[in-house]
Amino acid sequence: MSGKTETSTNPNSKRFSLDTWAVFLALLAALLVRAGVLKHVPW
Amino acid sequence: MADAAVALPQARAANPAWNFLRLVPGILLLAAIGYAGKLLEQNVGKYAKAHHWTFPNIEYVLWAILLGLLMSNVIGLPQIFRAGVATYEFWLKAGIVLLGARFLLGDVLKLGGVSLALVAIEIVGAIAFMTFLGRAFGLRPKLTSLLAVGSAVCGVSAIIATKGAIEADDEDSGFAIAAILALGALSLFTFPLIGHSLHLTDRAYGLWSGLAVDNTAEAAAAGALYSDAAGKLAVLVKTTRNAMIGFVVLAYAIYWASKGQAQAVGNKATFLWQKFPKFVLGFLLISVLATYQFFNKEQVTALANLSRWAFLLTFAGVGLRTNFRDMRKQGLRPFAVGAIGEVAIAAFTLGLVYAAQGIFHW
Numbered sequence: 001m002s003g004k005t006e007t008s009t010n011p012n013s014k015r016f017s018l019d020t021w022a023v024f025l026a027l028l029a030a031l032l033v034r035a036g037v038l039k040h041v042p043w
Numbered sequence: 044m045a046d047a048a049v050a051l052p053q054a055r056a057a058n059p060a061w062n063f064l065r066l067v068p069g070i071l072l073l074a075a076i077g078y079a080g081k082l083l084e085q086n087v088g089k090y091a092k093a094h095h096w097t098f099p100n101i102e103y104v105l106w107a108i109l110l111g112l113l114m115s116n117v118i119g120l121p122q123i124f125r126a127g128v129a130t131y132e133f134w135l136k137a138g139i140v141l142l143g144a145r146f147l148l149g150d151v152l153k154l155g156g157v158s159l160a161l162v163a164i165e166i167v168g169a170i171a172f173m174t175f176l177g178r179a180f181g182l183r184p185k186l187t188s189l190l191a192v193g194s195a196v197c198g199v200s201a202i203i204a205t206k207g208a209i210e211a212d213d214e215d216s217g218f219a220i221a222a223i224l225a226l227g228a229l230s231l232f233t234f235p236l237i238g239h240s241l242h243l244t245d246r247a248y249g250l251w252s253g254l255a256v257d258n259t260a261e262a263a264a265a266g267a268l269y270s271d272a273a274g275k276l277a278v279l280v281k282t283t284r285n286a287m288i289g290f291v292v293l294a295y296a297i298y299w300a301s302k303g304q305a306q307a308v309g310n311k312a313t314f315l316w317q318k319f320p321k322f323v324l325g326f327l328l329i330s331v332l333a334t335y336q337f338f339n340k341e342q343v344t345a346l347a348n349l350s351r352w353a354f355l356l357t358f359a360g361v362g363l364r365t366n367f368r369d370m371r372k373q374g375l376r377p378f379a380v381g382a383i384g385e386v387a388i389a390a391f392t393l394g395l396v397y398a399a400q401g402i403f404h405w
Contacts, residue, residue, distance in 0.1 A: 017321065018132070018133055018136075019136055019320055019321040019322050020321045021133065022133050022134075022135075022136035022137040022140065022322055022325070023136070023137075023140055023321050023322055023324065023325035025133075025137050026136075026137040026138075026140035026141050026322075026325055026329070026353075027140070027325065027328070027329075029137075029141065029346070029349055030141065030144070030329060030332070030338075030346060033338065033342050033345045033346055033349070034337065034338060034342060038345060038349075039341075039345070040341075040345060041344075041345040041346075041348040041349050041352075042348065043348040043351050043352075
C-alpha cells in the first residue's frame with residue numbers, strides 16, 4: 001500500500017520532496033551571499 | 044517518539060498559509076534552544092573560570108541536545124511545537140548543502156573515494172550481521188529488513204524509504220525507528236568518549252562516526268561533539284552513505300517482490316532517482332562552485348556560518364524529538380537486536396578506520 005505512494009504518479013503526491021526544498025533554500029542562500037545581499041553572517 | 048520523528052509536514056491542508064504558519068512555533072523553539080546552547084557554551088565556561096570552578100568545556104552542540112532532551116523528557120513537547128520541530132531534518136539537509144562550500148572538489152573526491160569503499164564494506168557487513176541477528180532473535184522478517192537497512196545506511200530515512208518499498212506495516216517501522224533513534228541518542232554520548240580514550244585523530248574519528256552512527260543528524264552531532272574538523276568529515280562520510288540508499292532499498296524491494304510480499308518495481312532508474320537523497324547533489328554543486336572560486340573567501344565564511352546555524356536548529360531537534368519514555372514502550376527485542384548490531388558495527392567500522400589509516404598513512 002505505502003509502496004504506491006512512493007512510486008506512482010499519485011496526483012496527491014508533492015511536486016518536490018522536502019529534500020529538494022532544502023536544496024532550493026540552500027542554493028537561494030548561496031546566491032544571496034554571492035550577490036552581496038547577505039554580506040556578513042555572524043557566528 | 045517515532046511519530047514525532049517522522050511526522051514531517053506532509054498533510055495537504057486546504058490552506059497553504061496555515062500549513063506554513065503551523066511550523067513557525069516549532070521552528071522558533073528550535074532556534075531558541077539552539078541559541079541558548081550557544082550562549083551557555085560562551086558563558087558557563089567564563090562563569091566557572093571567574094569563580095575558580097573546574098568545569099569541562101561543553102560545546103553548544105551538547106548544550107542544545109541536552110536542553111532539547113530536558114524539555115522533551117521532563118516537560119514534554121506541547122502539540123503546537125510538534126510540526127515545526129519535525130523540520131529539523133529540513134535544516135540538516137540545507138546545512139549539509141551549504142557545508143559543501145568548505146570542501147574543495149579534490150577533497151570530496153579523495154575523501155569521498157576512500158569513504159565510498161569503506162561505506163560499501165560497512166553496508167554489506169552491517170546488513171549481513173543484522174539479518175543474522177534478527178533471525179537468531181526470532182524477529183519478524185520485515186522488521187529485520189528495516190533494522191538492517193536502518194543500521195547499514197541512514198537510519199530513519201532509510202527505514203521510511205524501505206517501509207514504502209517492501210510494504211512493511213506501521214508497527215514494524217515504529218519498532219525499527221525507535222530502536223535506531225534510541226541507539227543514535229546513546230551514540231552521542233559514547234562515541235566522543237571512546238574517540239578520546241583511543242586518542243583518535245579528527246580524521247579517524249570523523250570517518251568512524253560517519254560510518255557507524257545511523258541517523259544523519261546524530262552522525263553530524265557526534266562528529267561536531269569531537270571537533271569541527273571531525274564534524275565536517277563525519278557529514279561527508281555520512282552523505283556518501285546516504286547516497287547508497289536507493290540501491291539498498293531497490294535490492295530489498297526486489298527481494299520482497301520476488302517473495303510475493305511487495306509490489307514489483309517498475310522502472311528501476313526512476314525508482315533509484317526517487318529514493319536518491321537530492322541534498323547530496325546540492326552539496327556537490329556548492330562544492331564545485333567553491334572549487335572554481337565562484338565565492339570569495341568572505342562568502343565561503345558566510346556560507347559556512349549559515350551551515351552552522353542550520354545545524355544548530357538540527358541539534359536542538361535531535362534532543363527535542365528524543366523521548367525515552369516512548370522508546371521504552373516499543374519493547375526490548377528490537378532494541379536488543381539493534382544494540383548488539385550497533386556495537387558490532389561500531390567495532391567493525393573502527394577496525395576499517397584503523398586499516399584505512401594504515402593504508403593511506405593518515
